[in-house]
Amino acid sequence: MPPKRAKARADSLESGDDSEEYRKKRARNNMAVRKSRVKSKMKTQETMNRVNELKRENTILEEKVKTLTKELGFLKELFLAHASSTSNEAKFQNFDLEKILSDDPSTHTDHKPC
Amino acid sequence: MPPKRAKARADSLESGDDSEEYRKKRARNNMAVRKSRVKSKMKTQETMNRVNELKRENTILEEKVKTLTKELGFLKELFLAHASSTSNEAKFQNFDLEKILSDDPSTHTDHKPC
């Protein structure tokens, strides 16, 4: 149901009126509206800042993964090289070397390679 | 300078007027305003979605770093254990083992440990 304009004094307040009470009410609402809009804009701004923070953290983490992966790969090669140049692999029998050396870290999660 | 209300026909258009031209202009602006606001809200929504995407990616990367760090630590221990149980460390002299084994990945970047 649309408004109820110009009911003169039907209600004690509301539309199309310039009573003191009405103006006071309008003034308070206008303040509330301004306040609410400022708040809303700040929230939007914070969300955009959050995106930037997260992008930054993400870049750092990706670099870290890259470095760790490289190091791990290097150590694995070292292991394999050593294993093929010696005959007593038995020294490592207490560890599940097979598993570790065949364990590709890039398959630990299902996300895209970076 | 505040508006220029009720200049009757001073301008060919503008405020406080109900000429056909004026109404057409208002109608077009109202459309533009609605359109602009829809666009604005969509952008805000997209930004929020972006935050969620980034948080998700971040979590995955952190898990990956955790796993890689653990693996690397294990391989290092293996190396050290082997090194202390054998006398011919010379086999690894072609690599900068000292550096690798003392290279703590957690110091590669300046962010907090995870």
Next chain:
DNA sequence: CTACATTGCGCAATGC
């Protein structure tokens, strides 16, 4: 019912 908060909407100024 009272009071503030949020939201859709139109107006006008201003940006492009």
Next chain:
DNA sequence: TGCATTGCGCAATGTA
């Protein structure tokens, strides 16, 4: 000249 963007007030509606 015209659409796009923005601050603002009104009224309806939501919330406490």
